Amino acid sequence: MAIDVAKYISWKLNKKLVSIPTILSVDAFTTPAAGVRVNHDVEYLGIASPNPLIIDYDLLRSAPKELNIAGVGDLFSIHTASFDWKHANSKGRSEYPYSQQAIDDGGKILDFIYNNIGNIKENNDNGLRSIVEAYISLNTICLPIDHFRIEEGSEHYLFYELEERLKRPFIHGNIIGLGIYLLSRLQKNDSLFITEMMDESGLIYHPSSMNIRREDLRDSLLNLKKYVTSKDKLWYTIIDDSSIDEEWINENLSDLKFK
Ligand SMILES: [Zn+2]
Known part of the structure; x- marks a missing residue:
C-alpha cells in the first residue's frame, strides 16, 4: 500500500x-x-x-522473515499464470499476441528461485537479493510486451474475489500462495511440485494463517467463475473453462489448514 x-x-x-x-x-x-x-x-x-x-x-x-518470504508469491505465480496464458491461447482467447519466449523466460525465473530456496527461507543476503533480481528479470520480460500475463492469472483472481468478499487486506504473497495452491490443482498443473516449493520456501499460505474460514473460501470458489466473467478487465484463464463444485472443493480443501 x-x-x-x-x-x-x-x-x-x-x-x-x-x-x-x-x-x-x-x-x-x-x-x-x-x-x-x-x-x-x-x-x-x-x-x-x-x-x-x-x-x-x-x-x-529487521522485518519478520515471513514478510520477506512472502515475496516469492508474485514469483511462484508464474507457474499458474503462464499456464493460464497458454490455456487462453490454445482456446484462441489470448488478449495479447502469444509469446513462447516470454513464457520460457518466466520459467527461467522460477528455476532461479528454486535454486535459491534455502537462502530465501533463511533471509540471508543471497536469498533477499534473489527475490529482488527475480522481480527485475520479470520486469525485463513484461515491460516491453506491456502486460504481466506470465505472472498474473487465475491465482490472483481468487485473491480479488476474496478481498472483495471479506473486505480486508491481506499480505499479498501469502494470499497469492493460497491461489497458487488451489488454481494449480484446478489446472492439473504440477500442483504437488509447486506446493512442495512453497513449503520449502517457508511461504505462509494456509487459510488458518489469514483467518479465512472454510465456508468463506468455499463460497469464494463457488462464485469465482461468475466473478471473473462479470469483470471485463480480467483475462481469460482456466476459471472460464472450469466448473468448481462442492465435490471439487471437498477434495481440494482437505489438506489445507483452517482454524
Ligand atoms: Zn501480485
Whole structure:
C-alpha cells in the first residue's frame, strides 16, 4: 500500500520516486504502475520508476522473515499464470499476441528461485537479493510486451474475489500462495511440485494463517467463475473453462489448514 501511494503521488505530481522497501512481500517496488482501487476493482495507473531503488539488507532483515518470504508469491505465480496464458491461447482467447519466449523466460525465473530456496527461507543476503533480481528479470520480460500475463492469472483472481468478499487486506504473497495452491490443482498443473516449493520456501499460505474460514473460501470458489466473467478487465484463464463444485472443493480443501 505504501509503495503504491508513493508511485501514484510521484506520477501525479511528477516527483522523483525514491524506493526503499522495508519488506519484500510484493513486486510493487520494482514495477512502474501504481495499483489502486477504482470502484472496488484493482487498476494499474501511471508510470513511476524508482530512482534510486535502495535495497538495504539489514533493514529488510529487521522485518519478520515471513514478510520477506512472502515475496516469492508474485514469483511462484508464474507457474499458474503462464499456464493460464497458454490455456487462453490454445482456446484462441489470448488478449495479447502469444509469446513462447516470454513464457520460457518466466520459467527461467522460477528455476532461479528454486535454486535459491534455502537462502530465501533463511533471509540471508543471497536469498533477499534473489527475490529482488527475480522481480527485475520479470520486469525485463513484461515491460516491453506491456502486460504481466506470465505472472498474473487465475491465482490472483481468487485473491480479488476474496478481498472483495471479506473486505480486508491481506499480505499479498501469502494470499497469492493460497491461489497458487488451489488454481494449480484446478489446472492439473504440477500442483504437488509447486506446493512442495512453497513449503520449502517457508511461504505462509494456509487459510488458518489469514483467518479465512472454510465456508468463506468455499463460497469464494463457488462464485469465482461468475466473478471473473462479470469483470471485463480480467483475462481469460482456466476459471472460464472450469466448473468448481462442492465435490471439487471437498477434495481440494482437505489438506489445507483452517482454524
Ligand atoms: Zn501480485
